[in-house]
Amino acid sequence: MTRIKDKVVIITGASGGIGEATAMLLAESGAQVVLGARRLDQLEAIASRIEKSGGKAAYQVADVRRSEDLSELVQLAHEKFGKLDVLINNAGVMPMSPFDDLRIEEWGNMIDINIKGVLYGIAAALPTFRKQRSGHFINIASTAAYRILPNMSVYAGTKLAVRAISEGLRQEAGDKLRVTIVSPGFTSTPGSTNSDALEAIKDPEMKAKLEAYQNIALSPYAIAKAIAFAIEQPEEVDVSEIVVRPTAQG
Template sequence: MGLEGNAFTAGIKDKVVIITGASSGIGEAAALLLAERGAKLVLGARGADRLEALGKRIVSNGGEAVYASTDVSRREDMSRLAALACERYGRLDVLINNAGVMPISPLDDLRVEDWEAMIDINMKGVLYGIAAALPIFRRQGFGQFVNIASTAAHRTVPDQSVYSGTKFAVRAISEGLRQEAGDQLRVSIISPGIVRTPFTEGVTKREIRDRLAAMRDELAMPPEAVARAIGFAIEQPADVDVNEIVIRPTAQG
């Protein structure tokens, strides 16, 4: 396989990029930015209608995108998404493990189903993405993982211990993967602070949801800021691996 257009080249144009959680928030912003810069996108999310609308928007604006309904907590869904990239475009350059949920609550509430959802999506979803893409990257001899963590992966606060634990895990898994990857693969972690996305919708405890929404409305940065950080990590030359970017609103403590 030649080097043109794959992860051995700098820039974004013509790179084949999978984005999970692509139908809203950071995933949607990243899809629009990367499409504008010439990437060939493979979009996955559970929200089929929004996903289809995003795919059609990108194509109507002259970009390239295919999409498939994807639940990252199902390994077979991630395998199918990676296969779709290879079937449609012949390779895979970048996997952005972006899908995540944040139904935070005090541990005393014993919202065990919410804990399991965060583990299944935030942590196991990343592992299933790695399991789907790593063999492809090894065969090709190139590839890049971009795993979305959080500033909660650096600091734990009350009510967020399980969420924070899953994001600490994303950082640990990513760093281990980086060390195992060798000199042909790249691994980047993006750790955003408060972002203007619908993340509060999954918070089941009303007082926490209202508090987070007020904080978001006052402090949050736009998802496009995180998308630019993702683009920066992807566009570097092949011998440069941006290991982690922590990006916060200036007003966030």
């Protein structure tokens, strides 16, 4: 993947799941990765694995609910590697519950992380991308943005918002910046396999479907490869949207 080599890539939500897989794959392909997440111990472990394999990584604790944390990740990229080529807005949460549970705090947290976190990432990186007249935003949405299921309505709403924000950004970006939406189907990540989340589902049919999805879930590396594909394209090629789902997912 010659076009990935030497690119500087920020990844939020990099301490596990899709973020971790993407960090490892891009580093193996020669990218210099800047990792942000809330779990310091996981960031340290992933960066250590990358460096032991001959890759380059920097990391910093970052909570995407804080705009200043995203700005500090951009600053870290410049300090460690001298530039920024790609920002992957990957951090997200997926709690599931029926509306009747009235989990208002949970809804607010999803909005703060899944929507505001993406906006804060855009705000942090856009001035740099404009100044250097190049840059690539990759925003992680979900197949939930295409098909709304019971008990996932608020989550789906946040991912629909990510699609809308990304498409608007693409149209405003001009001919020098790229914007890609990657929408994973059911993927084996810490959030999707959380037993507490499954226990919260009271609808037996919905719960059975989600439990069955555990058996068909994609590896996070399948999503990482889709992200790498978008980055790998020539600078004049903007892969606007990629949907990746298990063949068995309805």
